[in-house]
Amino acid sequence: MQIAIVLFDRFTALDAVGPYETLGRLPDAETVFVAEQAGPVRSDTGALALTADRTLAEVRSPDIVVVPGGPGQSAQMENEALLDWLRTADGTSTWTTSVCTGSLLLAAAGLLAGRRATSHWLALDFLRRYGVEPTGERVVFDGKYVTAAGVSSGIDMGLTLVGRIAGDEHAQAVQLLTEYDPQPPYDAGSPEKASAHLVEQFRAKSRFILT
Amino acid sequence: MQIAIVLFDRFTALDAVGPYETLGRLPDAETVFVAEQAGPVRSDTGALALTADRTLAEVRSPDIVVVPGGPGQSAQMENEALLDWLRTADGTSTWTTSVCTGSLLLAAAGLLAGRRATSHWLALDFLRRYGVEPTGERVVFDGKYVTAAGVSSGIDMGLTLVGRIAGDEHAQAVQLLTEYDPQPPYDAGSPEKASAHLVEQFRAKSRFILT
Numbered sequence: 001m002q003i004a005i006v007l008f009d010r011f012t013a014l015d016a017v018g019p020y021e022t023l024g025r026l027p028d029a030e031t032v033f034v035a036e037q038a039g040p041v042r043s044d045t046g047a048l049a050l051t052a053d054r055t056l057a058e059v060r061s062p063d064i065v066v067v068p069g070g071p072g073q074s075a076q077m078e079n080e081a082l083l084d085w086l087r088t089a090d091g092t093s094t095w096t097t098s099v100c101t102g103s104l105l106l107a108a109a110g111l112l113a114g115r116r117a118t119s120h121w122l123a124l125d126f127l128r129r130y131g132v133e134p135t136g137e138r139v140v141f142d143g144k145y146v147t148a149a150g151v152s153s154g155i156d157m158g159l160t161l162v163g164r165i166a167g168d169e170h171a172q173a174v175q176l177l178t179e180y181d182p183q184p185p186y187d188a189g190s191p192e193k194a195s196a197h198l199v200e201q202f203r204a205k206s207r208f209i210l211t
Numbered sequence: 212m213q214i215a216i217v218l219f220d221r222f223t224a225l226d227a228v229g230p231y232e233t234l235g236r237l238p239d240a241e242t243v244f245v246a247e248q249a250g251p252v253r254s255d256t257g258a259l260a261l262t263a264d265r266t267l268a269e270v271r272s273p274d275i276v277v278v279p280g281g282p283g284q285s286a287q288m289e290n291e292a293l294l295d296w297l298r299t300a301d302g303t304s305t306w307t308t309s310v311c312t313g314s315l316l317l318a319a320a321g322l323l324a325g326r327r328a329t330s331h332w333l334a335l336d337f338l339r340r341y342g343v344e345p346t347g348e349r350v351v352f353d354g355k356y357v358t359a360a361g362v363s364s365g366i367d368m369g370l371t372l373v374g375r376i377a378g379d380e381h382a383q384a385v386q387l388l389t390e391y392d393p394q395p396p397y398d399a400g401s402p403e404k405a406s407a408h409l410v411e412q413f414r415a416k417s418r419f420i421l422t
Contacts, residue, residue, distance in 0.1 A: 014232040014389065017259075021225040021362065024256055031258040040251070040262050045235055047242040048228075049262035051251050100390075121390060138394045150390025151232065155363065160396045172399035173409055178225065179311075179332060179361025181400030182393035183349045185371045188383035189392030198384055 001165075003031045004062035004089065006102075007041040007052045008082065010072025014151050015099040016050065019066045022158025025174045026166055034059045036081055044070045056085040061092040064161075068154070069101030069120060076105055083109040095161060097146040099154035106145070107132050115142040120150035121191045122206045136190075152189075155180060212376075214242045215273035215300065217313075218252040218263045219293065221283025225362050226310040227261065230277045233369025236385045237377055245270045247292055255281045267296040272303040275372075279365070280312030280331060287316055294320040306372060308357040310365035317356070318343050326353040331361035332402050333417045347401075363400075366391060 003023050005016050016033075024031040035041050035052035042049050065086070076082050086109040090096045098106050103119040106112050107130035116133045117140055118124065124134040138149045139157045148157035159180070163171035188194040214234050216227050227244075235242040246252050246263035253260050276297070287293050297320040301307045309317050314330040317323050318341035327344045328351055329335065335345040349360045350368045359368035370391070374382035386392075399405035 012232075013228050017224050017228040020256075020259060021223075024258060031256065033259060045231075045242065047235060047264075048231060048244060049264075051260035051262065053258075053260075138392065139396075149392075150388070152366065152389050152391040152393065156394050156396065163396055168397065169406075169409070172397050172405060173412075175395060175397055175399045176402070176405040176409055176413065177361070178363050179400055180363040180393075180395055181349065181360075181404060182363065182391075182395065183367050184386060184391055184393065185350075185367065185374055186379065186383045186386055188386045189390055191387070193392060194383060194387040195380075198380070198387055201384075202387065 001026060001029050001064065002059070002062045003029055003064040003066065004034050004059050005031065005066040006068070006082070007033055007035040007050055008072050008076050009042060010044045010070055010075070011041070011068045012070030012100060012151055013043040013048050013050065015068030015070060015102065015154055016066070018152060018154030019097070019099060019158040021178060022155055022162055022174055023064060023066070025177070026162055027170065032059055032062070044072060056081070060088065062089055063093060064095045065089050065093050065097060067098040067102035067105050069099060069104070073101040073104055077108045086111065093144065095144050095146060097148070097157065097161065099148045099157060100150045103127065103147040106147070112145060115145055116140055117142065117145065117147040118149045119147065122202060212237060212240050212275065213270070213273045214240055214275040214277065215245050215270050216242065216277040217279070218244055218246040218261055219283050219287050220253060221255045221281055221286070222252070222279045223281030223311060223362055224254040224259050224261065226279030226281060226313065226365055227277070229363060229365030230308070230310060230369040232389060233366055233373055233385055234275060234277070236388070237373055238381065243270055243273070255283060267292070271299065273300055274304060275306045276300050276304050276308060278309040278313035278316050280310060280315070284312040284315055288319045297322065304355065306355050306357060308359070308368065308372065310359045310368060311361050314338065314358040317358070323356060326356055327351055328353065328356065328358040329360045330358065333413060
């Protein structure tokens with residue numbers, strides 16, 4: 001089972017590494033990081049590069065497609081090389097997935113029209129532009145399309161999908177191996193739970209970024 | 212504030228990326244990935260490489276040291292180049308931290324003697340060999356030493372430390388930005404919560420790996 005995780009300039013690293021660390025532990029999984037050009041791809045902070053081992057052209061029919069998000073997503077929304085690849089890969093994939101604003105790329109490729117999907121909470125409304133019904137759920141299944149909310153939610157998405165593909169016990173083994181027994185020191189991980197003040201600060205900033 | 216995240220062959224990627232995605236969002240943080248040699252460093256699955264932008268020799272006095280773990284940790288336990296660097300960096304660090312079996316490297320460097328610390332649940336007992344008191348807690352503070360349990364616990368460690376350094380509101384902002392509102396599909400993330408059968412399977416396997 002081949003899992004292709006797509007990288008592009010200024011992606012968010014945890015968006016990609018959460019699914020990698022969970023889905024990548026499926027039985028017989030072959031995970032491959034892909035990008036338009038092979039080589040190091042810088043994440044949004046500039047402080048980290050992940051290596052794309054293969055070009056998009058070299059990986060045409062993965063079983064699972066994973067599209068992370070991040071501030072760099074907006075620069076890809078009209079990148080036909082990437083969008084065409086997504087359409088082609090989706091043509092034969094078993095599962096097409098995203099984390100964070102990666103769902104906007106799937107939407108821009110036309111793959112989510114008429115479907116329910118999620119995204120980073122700050123980007124949810126943008127899904128409507130592509131005929132997608134946004135939902136604030138953390139992991140959303142609609143047919144073979146699985147979208148996850150912001151950044152860290154890719155871990156929950158990955159584990160959930162491992163359960164669907166390989167069964168509950170295998171998914172629980174992955175959870176135990178990665179000791180995923182989360183104990184956040186605060187309860188501020190969603191706009192419903194964080195202080196209204198913080199939420200408004202982010203919304204104000206994002207008006208300049210997400211347009 | 213400089214944060215040095217140490218890479219070595221066959222590290223576990225999420226061990227490093229969890230703290231990167233949280234601590235790296237401290238105000239004025241400069242995160243740098245370091246290794247004995249600069250360039251791509253392969254993670255435990257072989258499917259992912261992160262770039263070390265600097266050599267250990269180039270980063271002598273980071274404010275925060277982060278040591279991930281992973282199957283490759285055992286090959287580093289007598290690597291004096293790394294252990295010496297850890298001792299030197301610790302000499303001036305404000306915080307010295309680890310995720311997963313990274314605590315065994317801190318212990319091997321002699322930095323945790325007489326202290327309480329945690330590690331991946333399968334490796335906890337090995338801390339005793341270095342005069343360290345193991346505890347199954349997820350994030351353990353003892354003076355300036357902060358150790359986290361397995362793999363995904365580095366996210367909780369990072370957020371907790373962001374709170375200590377920059378205050379609760381900043382940490383909550385990081386939690387909200389990374390949408391860290393975990394909703395694991397199972398409750399099997401620790402040996403106390405997973406089925407006894409799974410726990411025993413892992414313990415049996417680990418007897419051959421962790422020696």
